[in-house]
Amino acid sequence: MTTALITGANKGIGFEIAKQLGERGITAIVGARDEELGRAAAERLGQPYVRVDVTDPAGVQTAAKWIEQEYGALDILVNNAGITVWQEDARPSVTSADVLRQVYEVNVFGVVTVTNAMLPLLRRSAAGRIVNMSSELGSLTMAMDPETPWWPFNLVAYNSSKTALNMVTVSYAKELLETPIKVNAANPGYCATDLNANTGFRTPAQGASIAVHLATLEADGPSGTYLQDDGPIPW
Numbered sequence: 001m002t003t004a005l006i007t008g009a010n011k012g013i014g015f016e017i018a019k020q021l022g023e024r025g026i027t028a029i030v031g032a033r034d035e036e037l038g039r040a041a042a043e044r045l046g047q048p049y050v051r052v053d054v055t056d057p058a059g060v061q062t063a064a065k066w067i068e069q070e071y072g073a074l075d076i077l078v079n080n081a082g083i084t085v086w087q088e089d090a091r092p093s094v095t096s097a098d099v100l101r102q103v104y105e106v107n108v109f110g111v112v113t114v115t116n117a118m119l120p121l122l123r124r125s126a127a128g129r130i131v132n133m134s135s136e137l138g139s140l141t142m143a144m145d146p147e148t149p150w151w152p153f154n155l156v157a158y159n160s161s162k163t164a165l166n167m168v169t170v171s172y173a174k175e176l177l178e179t180p181i182k183v184n185a186a187n188p189g190y191c192a193t194d195l196n197a198n199t200g201f202r203t204p205a206q207g208a209s210i211a212v213h214l215a216t217l218e219a220d221g222p223s224g225t226y227l228q229d230d231g232p233i234p235w
């Protein structure tokens with residue numbers, strides 16, 4: 001049995017990742033902070049649910065214990081949960097450090113909390129895979145390219161959180177290089193979800209596909225990469 005935990009899987013891209021992993025015969029545990037929403041999503045998918053609020057370290061430990069009791073190990077962790085804080089004006093000069101803290105709490109610190117709690121279980125897998133849901137908005141190279149469509153999106157909190165997440169990804173990949181565990185960052189592209197008031201031009205299912213690809217990499221697959229559907233994107 002292959003077992004996956006997907007955080008923020010009650011809706012959006014996370015729900016689609018759980019669905020697509022389930023279609024591959026993988027037990028895709030729906031991680032969600034809201035029990036009602038999480039259970040409803042899990043029921044729709046015919047998958048198990050576990051409560052995961054990535055900002056609650058004690059709760060995340062409880063989730064890890066539950067997974068250990070139920071499955072003994074974990075093969076795939078998709079750190080998908082992510083937020084942005086809506087601001088009428090998101091320029092750095094008018095954004096408070098508190099806004100950054102709020103966003104980093106989920107997009108960066110939450111990923112570290114969940115990853116460290118799940119690592120002992122991932123180490124028991126013959127083919128552990130960690131996928132961090134990043135964004136093209138985290139690319140330093142693209143941020144300074146006026147030719148990209150993302151040039152106007154200068155959201156200091158969200159964008160820098162995804163840049164930090166990219167380095168978090170590389171750091172874990174380096175530590176785990178001599179193990180079977182692969183750690184990669186995924187860019188889903190601009191997908192219509194609640195995160196962006198459904199303005200994205202891709203579907204959540206399309207956004208999920210790169211995460212599913214990275215979650216199911218073969219033993220000779222890469223680690224420490226930043227990928228979208230058509231290949232690597234610049235850091």
Ligand code: NAP
Nearest residue numbers: 008012013033053054080081082133135190191193194195
């Ligand atoms: P979404 O529909 O807003 O879903 C976000 C998910 O994260 C929800 O399930 C949400 O749960 C969960 N979440 C938020 N805070 C949480 C916490 N403290 N603990 C656990 N779960 C929490 O957004 P999405 O577009 O699917 O985003 C999924 C990931 O893709 C995010 O990391 C996002 O940054 C990334 N991404 C999205 C796009 C895009 O265009 N949509 C582009 C690039 C990257 P609740 O329902 O309880 O709030």
